[in-house]
Amino acid sequence: MKMNQFFLGVVAFIALPMVVVQAEAAQPPMKEVKSAKGQVSSANVFNRLLKKEKERNMAPPEDGVHDPDNDNTHVLQPPRIAYDGLPTSDFGNYVDWVKALNDGLIQPRYDRFDPTVEPLVMDLDIVREVKASVPDVVFPHKPHTQWLHCSNCHPKIFIPQRKANVINMSAILLGQKCGVCHGKVSFPITTKSCKKCHSKAKPKDWKPPQSEASLKNPWR
Template sequence: MAFQTISRTAFFLVCILPAMQSLASSQAFLDEFIKNYQTQNFSAQATLVQENKDIIPGVIKQLMQDATDKTKRAGERNFKLNIASSMASMHKHWNNDDGPLKEISPIIKEIVDRAKAKLKASQKWKPEEKFLGNFVMNRYEKEMEAEGLAPVLYPHWLHRILFECKVCHESIFQMQRWSNGISQEKITSGQQCGVCHNGDMAFGADKDCNRCHLAGTPEAARLRDPEKIDHEKIKKYAEKLGGQWNPENLVDGHLPLDRFRFIDWLKMKRAKVFAPIASLEKDYKEETRDNKILFLSKSDFVDHVLFNHKVHADWIKCSTCHPAIFEETLGASKIKMNEFPKGRFCGHCHGKVSFTFSDCFRCHNTPRDKTVGDDVLHREARH
């Protein structure tokens, strides 16, 4: 028994302990390397690389394993890739060993090429989506190409003339891109787009595929430019649905645009240019939430925000926002503008299908010294 205990101790001291120490020293080296990298302490980095030349190849190998591990987040993988590349380059320069750099260069090139291809693919449809509310449905682009079809270009703005947002959201479509599992099979069975595009209410989705599959084609131009709108056709559709389209109320026949050249829907509604339908159900009861909230700005150089619930309730259901996006209790949601571009809070719609939040004064429109009614709720500024 004593001999076995001594043998185990010896094995630990001879085999396990050095490995643990090596691992610890590798991690300590990596931590110090990253610290110098982030603080741009080049002189300390040079000394560090020269003093640890024996362990650098192993550290680089581990970094590359992490950089190519798809279970890790993209940001973490890219960071590890940058560190590995920097370390290999310095190892070559200071220790005259280009082995690790030669080994990882093809891997880095492959990763960079894939990233470039992905970026190029993501930019491909930007012109089609430049007009607010348009989006290209290209998840199955290769399969569509095989069928001789372009991706679908969906024009939110054209549908919005005929329908309030609440007609589709959230009963037919969740208000989140790529979350609905849209398929031709579902559409032709009367679901999703097929609720309306059934050959009766609107053209059938089982015929003339190019009516929708037109992204990147010359025919798509009319969906990127509201000036190309066919007033007579829209009026016919609106009346068929029970809505209204009154182009005679437009100034000079043009749809009103804001300074970013997106449609000003409120101005158009106030001018009674259109009256979209609120539901496909005959016994539909309109939800009403007619109050206002004054969001007090904490910055001296920008006015307060007067939020009008009714303006929003005219378009969307209360359940679209509450409680998933905003909690019901006033002040409970910690609203931050830097979260808007990420699609949170007001950014759930604004900047995608409603006017961009870059148009600051569309919301920050209530002077700080203006007296508002007693019925207005106040939301204190957070500091």
């Protein structure tokens, strides 16, 4: 009986973190775990729901999306070779693309035939006040117009008019507004990237507005 419990424990120990790593494993695996009498639940693991990459910038044959049985997969350039020497970041491709462009380390074309065509850059910052305690948002047109054309965002995604655009993080996370690109191709939305947009400190005398429920709290 002792051997039996030991075996189950070992299996659960090996199996659990592997299941957790899987992107498709939506169901918390703890449901299936039943600890034997006198044993502590093996559900008490670290990072139960953390989806973390084992390795960054993997080569196509190992990345799980490209088929290693396809001969051409082995001809494709591994990202790490291309990223060598580029400034790094903590998220996305782990490359700071805007800095790489500004430092002249990459020369992406603005016209597909003519490498000499210069982009139409507009240097205009838009400040958006935020209800919550996080710093206010500063939207810089400059890096955006270095990569994109006005028509990419205006007027379909953002109406080019003051106060005309309702933006919130829920919409962005679901892929609307800024989320059309951010969180898909341009830098993603993570704890480490909040301050890239939320970059203007609140006024010194700013206090977070108290919620109704707190003001009317009878046990206060």
